[in-house]
Amino acid sequence: MLQTRIPSPREIESPTQESASLEQTLSVVVSLIGRQYPVMIFVMCLCMGLAGVYLLTASKRYTGTAVLLIDSRKMQGLQTQAPAGGDSPIDSAMVDSQVEVLKSETIATSVIKQLNLLDSREFTGNEGGLLTSISDLFSGLFPEQRPSQDALMRIAIGKLASNLSIKRVGLSYVIEISYQALSPDQAARVANAVADGYINDSLESKYQASRRAAVWLQDRLKELRAQASSAERAVVDFKAKNNIVDAGGRLLTEQQLAEINSSLTQARAQRAEAQAKLERITSILNADDNDSKVILNDLATVTDTMNNPVITKLRQTYLDYAARQADWSNRYGPTHLAVVNLRNQMREIRHSITEELRRTAEVYKSDLAIAKAREESGQKSLNDTIALSNGTNQAQIALRDLESNAQSARALSDNFLQLYMVSVQQQSFPITEARVITQASNAPNKTSPKTTLILLAALIGGAILAGGVAILLDMLDRVFRTVSQVEQHLHTSCLASIPTIGSEQSVGLSGHPLLSKAGRLFNRRAKRAQPPAARPAPAQASGLPQRSELGSSFPQPHRDRLLTANDSVGRYVINSPFSRFAEGFRSIKLACDLSSYGSSNKVVGITSGLPNEGKSTISEALAQTVAQGGSRTLLIDGDIRNPSLTARLAPTAKAGLIDVVLGRVNWTEAVWIDPQTNLHFLPCVVSSRFSNSSDVLASPQMERLFQHLREHYDRIVLDLSPLAPVIDVRATGALADSYVLVIEWAKAKVDILERVLSETPIVRERLLGAVLNKVNMAVMTRYDIYSAGYYRNRYYERYGYVD
Structure with a gap:
């Protein structure tokens, strides 16, 4: 709400802030959770709900485990000579190879045939559950042909392989065979059948290999003997032919x-x-x-x-x-x-x-x-x-x-x-190195679904997903919500944060010309709550200059040109001087006064990036605040395309800014006066829309008028058109000494304001600061973590705050 100071680079790089980085990080996390907690709670509840549905619909599965040992010492009884190094160890890669053999289709096919698993629906059909029930519901509408025997075998092999788990126990020669099934008896039978099938396959493969090797070796041995004799005869003949005599080696x-x-x-x-x-x-x-x-x-x-x-x-x-x-x-x-x-x-x-x-x-x-x-x-x-x-x-x-x-x-x-x-x-003597050391039993051993693990995974996954969604939504939220965002993106000071008036049902600074019924009721209660000394005094009773002291050329009030809109939003700074709303405009006034030292800063232009951001209301409230302080203040409606301020304050005006510039009337005859604060208002009366409004604002007649007004007023507040839709503000370089940019809180886009300021260098160079308008203080505390205590402090009532 008050003026915010931009920290210097030396302060930013100070050791104090470096040491507070962890605290800032935690504050950012807490702030993010505070902003996005509804979405995060929804995502986590959704994940937990999906996990619960899965636990309720998933089929219970049991695991049977058989343990197999690859023993390298069984073959030593058949060896004619013992190895030089003692027991011949089985290579680690060989054990891993046996694990893959256990997973092969050959073993799976033998198990399926041995246990007649093709007759079981668990291996040739669906296994149950929510998805299976839905699938069976629609399968009756579309009858399918029964698959062939080979197709059923392929399906059964796939089901067996998906539920079978073969793993080596550490670096030992022990292999653990586990199988999951819908019943503990079926799980134990399949696990034991896999172990037996592996042993039988190993015996059969060794017997066949030995038989084929013996036949081949017998034929090969005859050829090798003949080749050895022929090679030895060739050596003797070659020595005799070449006179090679060997004497003692x-x-x-x-x-x-x-x-x-x-x-x-x-x-x-x-x-x-x-x-x-x-x-x-x-x-x-x-x-x-x-x-x-x-x-x-x-x-x-x-x-x-x-x-x-x-x-x-x-x-x-x-x-x-x-x-x-x-x-x-x-x-x-x-x-x-x-x-x-x-x-x-x-x-x-x-x-x-x-x-x-x-x-x-x-x-x-x-x-x-x-x-x-x-x-x-x-x-x-x-x-x-x-x-x-x-x-x-x-x-x-x-x-x-x-x-x-x-x-x-x-x-x-x-x-x-x-x-x-x-x-x-x-x-x-056919023998194998593998033997079963533990048979799988049919004792109940439920392994799936694991309720605790699934709920914990859903909780952790939901928290991570909720955090990701919250971060994504926060990154996509490219609007101005905090003072630091204004200073960071626009490189200017945030003069004030103007809150909404009353409850959320009131119009506040929504741009509507009048307060809602709830807002007016709030104003009346605020006035009654003020002490007598705090109520605004009329201009005659205050220490402000009287109209007789302003000179003969200063416009005198006329009963047809008196501002009587006491329920206007801008008048709220007068009706509730101890509100946060009024304190914000006093902050803007103080910034304007401080900027006037050493240079002339009489004319302050109020503009915004887009329409309906409340710039006209800011202009009126700022002018009322300056006028209440005793300064000769003039409020000018310079939004020629859409003179909303005139429609709000002087809807019956017959002449205005355009008439004065064209010389139809004297400016003193077009000025309206607020009898309570002595605020002067120059409306803008247009009969039809102007297409060349920028030419009027850049005309020499307009420049001479403002030079004349500077001589009669201490402060001139100029309500201008928005920057993005029209170019009128660019034509006011000779009129305004400084500019104040009005930003609608949680609505104004960062990219749009950065673009319009880069396209309007005159505003960027003379920008006095920005004002966050229509701020929801309760929500803003969730975004501005460093000023949360400032926005919501119950002890502010000691200083006269009534809101």
Whole structure:
């Protein structure tokens, strides 16, 4: 009802609101339940009713259970050798496979034939119940032919499979066989018959398999023996043809190749050693003959020269002469005859050493040639042996294939011989791994329908469905019901929430010009309930300016132009000043006053999205509230297409806004006055509908008139046409300073208002705020969870509220 403040983004992201998210969520859920609880109760009752009908009409069914064990140890008595790992476990997938075998049509067919189930109506007809009764009722009108035996068998198999339940107990080898039937005896008989049928089918399948395997193995064994002998003969013939000799598990060519490779390695080492010696002694011989010191030092690095007695003796003599020559040179000088002779002798010794080295080098050349010849011979032998070995290896590839074929044929023959012996034994001792450990009994065990489970499922499902339906209906409810919706979708403040007047039978703000009988009775009671000081005083008794104080140009009241519609809806703010209705308009007035600071906001345009949303009533009530506050107030009916305000307040008016604009009368002669609040009203009198009403509102004459009126009035309330059907509001940009958008509560569509505001930028830019009209406060508390206590607070009476 009062002006609502839009929270800032900082407040929205505050930790306080984040911590209150759970509380808000719970509040939203509670609010949704409060709004949609009739639909939710209906849906839940419907689900519970359907569950009850099912429980009353469904046939009672009983379950018989037999327990089967897959025992892997039964076959050990027939095995000739025990497995290496002890007991041979049955694979988990094998147990699951046996479950599927139990569900097969073969077992079902044997059970049906064993128990003669084709004669039972439970397997070939309907099972009873509500649907069956309805079906039997109509089946007499349309006789059908009796199905064939095969068709009956298919029907019986389907019924048996639908009521049969086979499951493995955990990860064990135990299989549980359960069957549901209309009688406990029938359920037990079918469950036991399924277990017996499985055991008989297993025995029969094993016997037939063993018999077929024995016949086939006997014929196959003869072929395999012949193939094994032929493969072994082929191996022997191939070895003889390719000269493949095996000596101690190794071929002769492989032994020869290893020996030749070893000899070749030694020959290469000897050749390398001889070549190195020759190169070293050749480098010594190529050295400078005058450098005796270098020659002597190089000789020491050759092993053969050190072992040569001639070179050793010459080298020792040379060293003695060199020492003597150095001594005599120091004593007698380098030119002395003895020193010169020593030098000549040393030269002869070096020449002898060189000659001896040349003979040694020739020996090295001979050794190198021998080593090379030996190496070439070994390489040739190696190449010949490799070529022979490659041929043998190629033959060995084919030989290995032949040997592998021979071994495979012999192993396969031995394996088939063993299988044949086992197969013959199994024909004599047929046995199965399965055995029944618990027979199904015919004790009553009702399993269907499960009353508690069905009722619980219906309750939970009904609650979920009811919640879904409630959420869907709430999402489809695209109308304005709360202040927050107005602020969120229209991005403007909601100035007030105007409630309906009186009970739901009264017209309230429905757009009707007069209150209903119940509404008028409510007004009279409200007036009598007001204290004397709270009743509205006439303009003369209040502190408001008198008509004599308004100036000579201000229109004076005329007895033919006095507003006397005391039972008008807009007059309710005067008759019941302590009502929520009146408090809402004081909120709108306060918003208009606050917006006037710093700018001129004299002319306030009242409009709505669609017709019949109560904009004219809002205009009248707002003007009455402003006028009651002492301001010089003018109410103008600017809805030229449909001047409903004029028809309500001044139905006998002869001149109005159009006449003033056209210059037919002065505006002071067309104004009507309310003697109680001194409200001035300029009606709009039209003899026929205007097609160019927007041109009149946008005309220069209209703009000059409003400029003149601004000089005489403090506040001008302009009742405009709706936004959606006509474009008149778009032409009032030069007339109105701000706009107030009237929204009919629970009727105005969100999409329509968003569209019309986007198409009317002048209204969006100057929009002062919105007003929720015709609000049902009792219902609104179920939608606006945050202000529920605000809308319905019994302590408001302390502040004078009477509604």
